[in-house]
Amino acid sequence: MAKMAASVVVESGEDVFRKMFKFYKRRDPPPDLREVTDFSSGAASGGKIVPVKLDPAAVSDEEAACVGLQPIRNWRAFGLQGYPGFIFISNPFLRGSQAFWVRQCLKTYPQKPNVCNLDMHMSPSDTQDIWARSVQALRTPASVKRQPKTLLERLRWVTLGYHYNWDTKTYSANSYTPFPADLQMLSVRITLACGFPGFNSEAAILNYYRSDSSLGIHVDESELDHSRPLLSFGQSSIFLLGGPHRQDPPTAMFMHSGDVMLMSGQSRLLYHAVPRILPALPQRATLLEELSCASALQTGSVLEPVSQEDWDVCSRYIQSSRVNVTVRQVLGPGQRFPEEPKSALQPRDEGQTVGCHDDGNSGKRKRTCSDPVETIET
Numbered sequence: 001m002a003k004m005a006a007s008v009v010v011e012s013g014e015d016v017f018r019k020m021f022k023f024y025k026r027r028d029p030p031p032d033l034r035e036v037t038d039f040s041s042g043a044a045s046g047g048k049i050v051p052v053k054l055d056p057a058a059v060s061d062e063e064a065a066c067v068g069l070q071p072i073r074n075w076r077a078f079g080l081q082g083y084p085g086f087i088f089i090s091n092p093f094l095r096g097s098q099a100f101w102v103r104q105c106l107k108t109y110p111q112k113p114n115v116c117n118l119d120m121h122m123s124p125s126d127t128q129d130i131w132a133r134s135v136q137a138l139r140t141p142a143s144v145k146r147q148p149k150t151l152l153e154r155l156r157w158v159t160l161g162y163h164y165n166w167d168t169k170t171y172s173a174n175s176y177t178p179f180p181a182d183l184q185m186l187s188v189r190i191t192l193a194c195g196f197p198g199f200n201s202e203a204a205i206l207n208y209y210r211s212d213s214s215l216g217i218h219v220d221e222s223e224l225d226h227s228r229p230l231l232s233f234g235q236s237s238i239f240l241l242g243g244p245h246r247q248d249p250p251t252a253m254f255m256h257s258g259d260v261m262l263m264s265g266q267s268r269l270l271y272h273a274v275p276r277i278l279p280a281l282p283q284r285a286t287l288l289e290e291l292s293c294a295s296a297l298q299t300g301s302v303l304e305p306v307s308q309e310d311w312d313v314c315s316r317y318i319q320s321s322r323v324n325v326t327v328r329q330v331l332g333p334g335q336r337f338p339e340e341p342k343s344a345l346q347p348r349d350e351g352q353t354v355g356c357h358d359d360g361n362s363g364k365r366k367r368t369c370s371d372p373v374e375t376i377e378t
């Protein structure tokens with residue numbers, strides 16, 4: 001019998017990961033979070049947190065600021081004993097720059113030609129401008145009851161670059177649209193600082209969670225080259241990092257808003273899950289002002305000032321939701337997709353990149369299409 005976390009007692013042979021997932025997902029009573037590892041304070045780590053040395057010269061201060069990052073020498077990067085290749089960076093973003101990335105995730109990246117869950121059952125003209133069709137309702141005071149949900153509130157995932165096909169669990173050469181240059185630049189600079197030169201952001205999955213959503217136990221193995229890291233950043237949640245086998249007991253950790261994780265090397269193919277979304281802390285209005293006067297005005301910066309109008313909608317949205325971005329390199333240098341039989345070729349506009357949520361049992365990313373990113377049972 002093993003004690004996993006406060007009041008989670010697991011009999012040997014039981015599915016430990018599943019049990020932990022359910023424990024942290026529970027609503028009533030809410031779980032005790034005292035045994036959740038917190039990289040920002042070192043709490044509940046059992047001495048397993050180790051500092052990771054980054055190369056401060058790999059990215060200049062200017063290059064870092066251009067994408068909204070602090071100078072590398074100021075980053076607090078950690079590893080976790082027992083998880084070689086896992087790197088956790090405590091919020092390396094410059095104050096205020098997160099507003100830009102949130103706005104990109106809500107306003108820019110859901111736009112065509114990128115693909116989203118709504119495309120699976122709506123025509124392209126109806127999903128043409130999710131933001132514009134949603135903002136008016138989202139600005140309505142919370143006290144006024146409004147129906148139905150806006151498109152932004154119904155958004156569950158967006159794919160960029162090589163669009164992940166949720167049915168076949170593959171990427172393919174014929175389902176590709178240009179990867180956003182700003183997100184590519186951010187990913188390249190983070191991975192470079194972590195010792196991975198030559199990272200190529202070829203695909204991204206953006207997950208949009210409601211406060212009671214979760215992401216089931218899975219491994220990201222559809223990419224053809226696993227020697228490249230998987231990069232993840234977003235807002236606050238509890239993240240479970242397991243082992244190479246589905247039954248391995250996971251470590252629960254806080255992912256605070258702005259924290260960045262890299263799964264590389266032996267940790268690239270570890271099982272993981274997000275059982276719980278944590279409420280966002282209210283963002284101070286001054287953060288926006290800092291963005292407009294600091295890094296956004298730097299030469300070569302990809303950051304643009306976020307208008308107060310846009311930020312009002314974004315901040316309202318993230319009060320009850322969470323956005324997370326995972327960036328992936330799909331192909332190794334010089335690698336190509338295997339030839340597809342003619343019959344398997346699927347035109348992009350037929351909406352083949354279906355995505356939904358993990359069923360938590362297959363160990364592979366599998367989502368049902370009718371109810372995209374709602375709660376996943378494991």
Ligand SMILES: O=C(O)CCC(=O)C(=O)O
Pocket residue numbers: 205207215220232234237239272274324326
């Ligand atoms: O939302 C997260 O923190 C993790 C997302 C994830 O694991 C994925 O998209 O594969």
Ligand SMILES: [Fe+2]
Pocket residue numbers: 218219220272326
């Ligand atoms: Fe994942």
